[in-house]
Amino acid sequence: MDIHSEEITVEAEGFSDIQNITDEVRSFVRKSGYSEGLIHIFPIGSTASVSTIEFEPALVQDMRDKLEEFAPKDQATRHGQTWGDDNGFSHMRATMMGPGITVPLHDSEPVLGTWQQIVIINHDNHPRQRRIFLQVMGE
Numbered sequence: 001m002d003i004h005s006e007e008i009t010v011e012a013e014g015f016s017d018i019q020n021i022t023d024e025v026r027s028f029v030r031k032s033g034y035s036e037g038l039i040h041i042f043p044i045g046s047t048a049s050v051s052t053i054e055f056e057p058a059l060v061q062d063m064r065d066k067l068e069e070f071a072p073k074d075q076a077t078r079h080g081q082t083w084g085d086d087n088g089f090s091h092m093r094a095t096m097m098g099p100g101i102t103v104p105l106h107d108s109e110p111v112l113g114t115w116q117q118i119v120i121i122n123h124d125n126h127p128r129q130r131r132i133f134l135q136v137m138g139e
Contacts, residue, residue: 004032005135007044012122012130016067016093020055021132022117025103025110028134035108037138042100044131047090047124049097055117067093073125090123097121105138 006028012019025041041050053059070093077088103118104111110118122128 001037001137001139002034003135003137004034005133006031008132008134010120010130010132012048012120012128014090014122014124014126014128015073016064016090017122017127018053018055018060018063018119019122019130020117021050021120022055022110022112024132025118025134029105029108029110029136032136032138034105034136034138037105037136039103039105039110040100040133040135040137041103041118042133042135043094043120044133045128047087047094047122048099048128048130049094049121049123050100050132051097051119051121052101052103052112052116053119054115055119056115067121067123070096085125087125090125093121093123105136 071089079088
């Protein structure tokens with residue numbers, strides 16, 4: 001079994017902006033030449049998450065609304081008081097969602113449902129160029 005790695009970047013707005021990265025992951029897999037294995041997708045930084053969702057506008061907004069309920073952006077946090085950056089909520093959202101995911105690779109394609117896309121969520125309180133580390137182990 002071999003390993004192929006690559007870092008990609010994605011522009012994302014703040015406050016749990018959700019960006020579809022499925023095409024970038026598929027392109028990475030094609031470049032690897034692997035047909036079977038595991039793909040790991042990991043955001044570099046403590047205020048982002050990677051997950052899957054049906055990437056359509058209504059559900060994307062529902063998800064953002066739910067994250068706002070869970071950890072409101074205007075909620076005072078000790079982190080914000082300590083560092084003065086007012087982004088404690090973004091760290092909590094990212095931690096509770098978890099940072100990365102692993103997706104099976106079969107017949108040279110990520111194993112995803114018909115309406116399932118891979119997304120990066122920038123929870124920070126400002127736009128960021130999110131770095132994402134991709135790694136496939138396979139053959």
